[in-house]
Amino acid sequence: MNGGPRTSVRELRILQPTEPAVAERQDPPPPVSVPVSLLDLTGSPRLNGIDHRHVELLREADPHALPPVLVHRPTMRVVDGVHRVHAALLRGDPMIDAIFVEGDDDELFVRSVRENIGHGLPLSLADRQAAALRMLAVRPDWSDRMIARNVGLSPRTVGALRRRHDDAPAAPGHRVGLDGRVYRLDTGHAREAVRQALARNPSASVREIARSAGISVGHAHTLRRELLGGGDTGTPVAAPPRSAAAPLARPVGQGIPVALVRTLAADPSIKLTDRGRDLLRLLATQALGPGDWSDLLAAVPSHRAEAVITLADGLATAWRQFADELRER
Template sequence: MLETDVAGTAEPARPPGGNRDETMLRLPIGALLPADSPRLQGEDHEHVRALAEVDEDLLPPVVVHRPTMRVIDGMHRLRAMELRGRDTVRVCFAAGDEDPFVLAVQHNIQSGLPLSLADRTAAAARILGLHPYWSDRRIAAVTGLSGSTVGAIRVRSTGNSAQSNTRLGRDGRRRPVGHGAEGRVRAARLLRENPDMPLRQVATAAKISPSTALDVRDRMRDGRDPVPDKLRNGHHRRKKPTPDVPAPRPAPDWESDLNQLRVDPSLRFTDTGRFLLRLFDARLLGHGERAQLVTSVPAHCRMTVARLARVIGTAWHQLAAELEQCHRNRAET
């Protein structure tokens, strides 16, 4: 892999990782458009100052959306280079040409200063507005939320507006939503007219899933109504009132606390303080990082990793209790 500067020379470069082009360039900062950031509070100036003190070679390159030259991930790093008086910055291009905002959310979930729960919730609502046909799971994968949380956001953000009867999944395939009575009635009519029609053809024509088409056929063969009682109400599903879904509680702002510790001289310039900061950097996990680990740890290692995670968690819990007790004792004296 090579890094190319604006003059066209090349030198070895560190692999950027993630969904990025393998070539790194050094481009003028003025040639880049600022990120359409998912961060509700904007850039963290303390984090920028902390990054400005780090050797640029130790930082990942700024990720850029090639079609628009808009920053996808790395505005804090770019601002840090500006603070140091640089007029160029190392960049690499995001793979693919998907929506820049979606790419920005994905990259910020996977690396850098983590997005807060409020950031990710707002991002999910915005993506629902941009891509209403995307499935809850697809949006959840982008934002680091659960599918059920995205579903609740969909209910709140769309209200009584018309909903598509299909969703576009992560694999690019469209699938029907729900198994309504209307689709079952259409499927039953098709099967009466042509009992040998393939189920997939029935499902496509009736706008239901193949599994629902199979259930309709089995019910008809058994002499049962193709529409179950729970779905029958004038051939419409009885709709239950949508309960009020409480807004997610904001997560503890540990990113801000950690950034304050990073710039505290009593920690930065002592061996014990630097050791503590390294421990935090290694062991504090954002939601997206946890979700990635849960899905990527091999099955035969899961219980061992879980046990070790509990041991580490217990040790940190004990440290917290001892620090709090020490603080209380000091306050009483």
């Protein structure tokens, strides 16, 4: 498709869930030209097949501006870019730029879904849910967040799919998280491990507790809150007293970038509707810098800290659900 000399073919190792940080740092190899006639176009994650209107749009686009397709070299199956290949066929292009990838069928499916939610014609909600079900079948040890990240759904939706489908394989006693670490699912063991960690160091951070107990940070946060608040059947661990003058153990959240709020406020489709203005007002009240958050922390008296924590946790959950529903709309 593109002119000029080509470098030798190199393979791009598929992103492995146990090596996210390493894989993301790898630079993709330069593309090579491959004959369009040799490509296998089967195995797409799209339930309804090819979108012919999208193919027509790609046919009129500058081929040099389109990203290379991803191809499994042993089988020549297109992992990402089926619509681009169909557009090349309509134009009569004999060659197309490609990057070679490797992996088994399940790895290639994961890669295909992840690429299709990242650019080009988005996968439909039905496509993404079907992809999540397949991943639950072949990767029952992956956490809800791991699968959600790969299919473009919320962790809450993946969890509901996991519970709803009884024919899915039983999950092992652990899950692989987004960070590639393996976390135990034994709630009783995890609760006792957190209890012991708090008994040893009542002021330990959630991350320290998670690392000590071998569980995720989110799970550690939930168990720590239950144990300190007496929300379980065991003996609650007393929370350590906090001095009003004690320095913060870790930095405060960064808040919402002011520039991003200003960009939204300039959008007529938002600022000219009543509900849109309501949204902008809510976002503007939270567009704070690190120093502002520190000032707010200092303004909370110790005897009202738990009440503010409860409200802040509730608001954070509400915003998270709002973001999840927006993502799936």
